[in-house]
Amino acid sequence: MKKSILFLLAAFLLCGAWTAAEAADRAPLLMEGKKTLYQRVVSHPGAALYAGPEADAAVSQPGIRPFTAFYVYARSGDRLEVGASASGADGWLPADKATRWDQALTLLFTDRSQRQPVLFFKDRKAIMDVCQAKDLSGRLAALRDGAKEAQAGRAAADFPVIAVEPDDTQGAVSRNRFYLMPILEVDTPFEGTKLLEVASIDPGSVADAPQTKDDIPRTGIALVIDTTISMKPYIEQSLNVVRAIFDSVAKDKLDDKVAFGIVAFRNSTKASPKLDYVTRVVSDFRDAGDRTELEKALAAVEEAKASSHSFNEDSLAGVKAALDELNWQPYANRVLLLITDAGPLPLSDPYASTSLDVKEMADLAASRNVRLVVAHVRTPAGKANIEAAAKAYAELSAVPGGKSAYIPIQATDAAKGGASFAKAATGLSAALVSSVRQTLAGKAPVKPQEAPAQTAEARAKQIGEELGYAMQLEYLGKKQGTRAPEVVTSWIADADLDALNAGKQVSAVSVAVLLTKNQLSDLQRQLKIIIENAERTRKTDSRDFFQGILSASAQLARDPDAFSRKPGANLRDMGVLGEFLDDLPYKSDVMLLSEDDWYRMSVGEQTAFINRLKSRVARYEEYDRDVDNWESFGSKDPGDWVYRVPLAMLP
Numbered sequence: 065m066k067k068s069i070l071f072l073l074a075a076f077l078l079c080g081a082w083t084a085a086e087a088a089d090r091a092p093l094l095m096e097g098k099k100t101l102y103q104r105v106v107s108h109p110g111a112a113l114y115a116g117p118e119a120d121a122a123v124s125q126p127g128i129r130p131f132t133a134f135y136v137y138a139r140s141g142d143r144l145e146v147g148a149s150a151s152g153a154d155g156w157l158p159a160d161k162a163t164r165w166d167q168a169l170t171l172l173f174t175d176r177s178q179r180q181p182v183l184f185f186k187d188r189k190a191i192m193d194v195c196q197a198k199d200l201s202g203r204l205a206a207l208r209d210g211a212k213e214a215q216a217g218r219a220a221a222d223f224p225v226i227a228v229e230p231d232d233t234q235g236a237v238s239r240n241r242f243y244l245m246p247i248l249e250v251d252t253p254f255e256g257t258k259l260l261e262v263a264s265i266d267p268g269s270v271a272d273a274p275q276t277k278d279d280i281p282r283t284g285i286a287l288v289i290d291t292t293i294s295m296k297p298y299i300e301q302s303l304n305v306v307r308a309i310f311d312s313v314a315k316d317k318l319d320d321k322v323a324f325g326i327v328a329f330r331n332s333t334k335a336s337p338k339l340d341y342v343t344r345v346v347s348d349f350r351d352a353g354d355r356t357e358l359e360k361a362l363a364a365v366e367e368a369k370a371s372s373h374s375f376n377e378d379s380l381a382g383v384k385a386a387l388d389e390l391n392w393q394p395y396a397n398r399v400l401l402l403i404t405d406a407g408p409l410p411l412s413d414p415y416a417s418t419s420l421d422v423k424e425m426a427d428l429a430a431s432r433n434v435r436l437v438v439a440h441v442r443t444p445a446g447k448a449n450i451e452a453a454a455k456a457y458a459e460l461s462a463v464p465g466g467k468s469a470y471i472p473i474q475a476t477d478a479a480k481g482g483a484s485f486a487k488a489a490t491g492l493s494a495a496l497v498s499s500v501r502q503t504l505a506g507k508a509p510v511k512p513q514e515a516p517a518q519t520a521e522a523r524a525k526q527i528g529e530e531l532g533y534a535m536q537l538e539y540l541g542k543k544q545g546t547r548a549p550e551v552v553t554s555w556i557a558d559a560d561l562d563a564l565n566a567g568k569q570v571s572a573v574s575v576a577v578l579l580t581k582n583q584l585s586d587l588q589r590q591l592k593i594i595i596e597n598a599e600r601t602r603k604t605d606s607r608d609f610f611q612g613i614l615s616a617s618a619q620l621a622r623d624p625d626a627f628s629r630k631p632g633a634n635l636r637d638m639g640v641l642g643e644f645l646d647d648l649p650y651k652s653d654v655m656l657l658s659e660d661d662w663y664r665m666s667v668g669e670q671t672a673f674i675n676r677l678k679s680r681v682a683r684y685e686e687y688d689r690d691v692d693n694w695e696s697f698g699s700k701d702p703g704d705w706v707y708r709v710p711l712a713m714l715p
Contacts, residue, residue: 092135092150095166100640101622102150103136105162106246106578109267113155117143124155129697130267131244131578131706133165133625149625163246163263163552167648168624170708171245171262171558171573173229173548175463176236176537177512177530179560179570181229183207184264184551188251190224191259191555200565227264227549232509235540239433242267242695242708243548244578250649256569257559258649264554266547267697280504281539283496284349284395286325286434288382289365290404292339296367297482298403298441302326303362305489310352312497319352321500325390326362329382331372332415338370342378342417343385349395373415375449377406380425381417383436383460387429396542397535398434399496401489405441405475407453408460411675419682421675422460427713428686431693433538435531436461437469439488439524441481464574464710469527473520488524495528499536509536575650576708581694583624584707588684590616590631591715595677605670610654610662611636613677617652617715618644652714683713 092102113125117140134146137153144162147153173182183204185191197203211228213219230237237243249261287302289295306324313322326346330339346365350358379402392398409416420428429436438457442450458468471488475481502510512529540546556572563570579587594612598604615635619627622644627633635641645655653676665673687707694705 090137090152092137092147093139098643100638101643104165104623105134105136105144105146105157106165106244107132107134107157108161108163108265111157111161113146113157114143115155117141117145117156121156127698128157129699129704131265131697133168133578134162135625150629163265164248165246167247167622168577168579169247169621169648169650169711170576170578171247171260172239172464172576172708173237174571174574175534177534178467178514178563179572180204180208180562181231182556182572183211183225183229183561184227184262184549184554184556185224186226186554188249188259188261188555191557192253194224195254195259195557195561200561204562204565226554227551229549230541230546232511232537233540234546235509235542235544236534236537237546237548238538238541239430240693241541241547245548245573247649248553250647257557257564259555259557260649261553261555262551264549264551266550280321280500281396281535282320282351282394283322283397283399283500283535284325284390284392285322285493285496286327286349286386286390286398286400288327288329288379288386288400288402290330290377290379290382290406291328291365292330292368292372292377292406293370294367294405294443294445294478295403295441297478298405298485299362299365299367301482301486302403302489303359304486305493306355306359306362308490309493309497310355312494313352316497316501316504318497318500318504321351321504322497323349323351323395324358325349325386326358326365327382327386327390328365329378329385330368331374331377331409332417335373335415336370339368339372343381345385345389348391374409374413375406375446376409376413376453377404378415378417379404379406379408380420380422381409383425383429384418384420387432387434392432392434396539397496397500398432399531400429400434400436401492402436402438402457402460403441403485403489404438405443405446407449408456411679412671419679420686421679422456423676423712424679424683426460426462427683427710430463431687431690435463435469435534437471437492437524437527437531439471439473439485439520441473441475441485443475443481464571467530469531471520471524471527484520487521491521491525492528495525496532496535499529499532502532503536503539509533509540575711577620577624577711577714578706579620579624579709580703581688581705581707582703583620583628584684584687584709585703586628586631587616587620588681590627591677591681593632595674595681598674604674605663605667607659608634610657610659613715614654614657615641617654618648620714621648621652621655621711650711652711654715677715680713680715 109130114121138145243266251259347361461469560570598609
């Protein structure tokens, strides 16, 4: 009897051991046509995990954090067996509470000052029919009119559009509002434009209800002024601009609605001690009620008495100081006007005081809802520097999907340059004040007419109108709790079809990667290791260095969880690099390079590439501190919070 019991007990234990081993060896389902990439889904708001696939199965995990990425282990009826890791399943998820997640990419609407609202078509045929229409402009206009009828419940059954991005009366979906737009399928029937099958999921929030408070949003304009030698006329004209705008707002009784802040910058005091400072906050934001104090502070600003170590100045330090040290909090509309006659110090300059390059600085400003404008004084003395500076400042002031806010100030002499700058700065500021005036009058935003700007003044006025329009849309969207369209699947174009019809390329969406704090920390740590190892061994041009960076970028775009498990994996050596890169609809800088491209780079080009990587690492540190834009969805563990990191910020 005892022997029988022992035998049964042994058999039971062996069976249990076999079952545990089987569970441990179990892997998620592979994606079709892939050998190493697993099927994944992302959960919707309100989803829960169940103990089994049956309709009456018990809830095993209520209240899953929205947009959790799960691996798929099995499919049964309308439920998916899923696990948060690739080492085992956690439970069963209703299929209608999840969306396919083949890559970690998601889409964001771009600035709308240059485009029409995005149309969401019911299927690929519907969008193709429109794209191939002989009268594309007329067809699009008819669809937009029809969309209004559809919203009122009067659409025909065969109407091809199932949703549309909110229009001007509703305002824009706020940049700070969290929504997810995963890419399900990609088609490229036309050069330069992708047709995308997407889902659109808005989790909702307590901010959904329209805001009853209808105070007119305040506008903060920061002047970031180069105060090195030769800038005296522009410092003086800045004072005149401030006076003129304050006089204007006083007439309209907008004294407390528009404020100016002043930051001065020069260059390295280590290289040139007589410069006195690298950056200095001359005045925090002051409105017309404090104009006397502001004007006194600005009038006391003087140009440097000593020369800098280079023609380029530390303008990025000035921008960073304005972003970090001015009190932007009271201002819904935020504009930073950089005024300089020199280019920014490159990261290769040992005296550059900020570790962010122009692209990363632009992203930092955008994350804080600050719109950058650059008034670049083009003098004969800077002739050799002008084109490089113009390229850098065009990139610094660009918004995703839109034009740059770059204003070239032609200055054949100081008097002409100063006068041109004054007109441009006044035109820009006046256009911004006009948008405040429109909002105060309760008028709907008016899309500015695009026209070629021949003068600096005309260009500045146009930029001001575009910024004012975009800021009005943002204000309306926040006030009304405007949400992204909720659609399970639809087809969109990644470029504005109206603009394409007019021969222009304007992006309708930008691409981001959904990462947790832990995943971003893993990326930052791994890039530091790769860069430090390469620089220590003096093998920054090696194959291992390039493959390490490429592997990190490819894994994050495809499967950030896999990257966190093996951040040092070399996908090329593993023979799976192609799997990760194939079919990716959008790619980062390094993903667009081949190994041959890397080896063909000069030492200078490779050094510039490494400096860009260092700038990305520094930007990740800023992301970590960006409390306002991390979405916790109620999770108490900051490591699980998520952020939509622009794809352009991956290596």
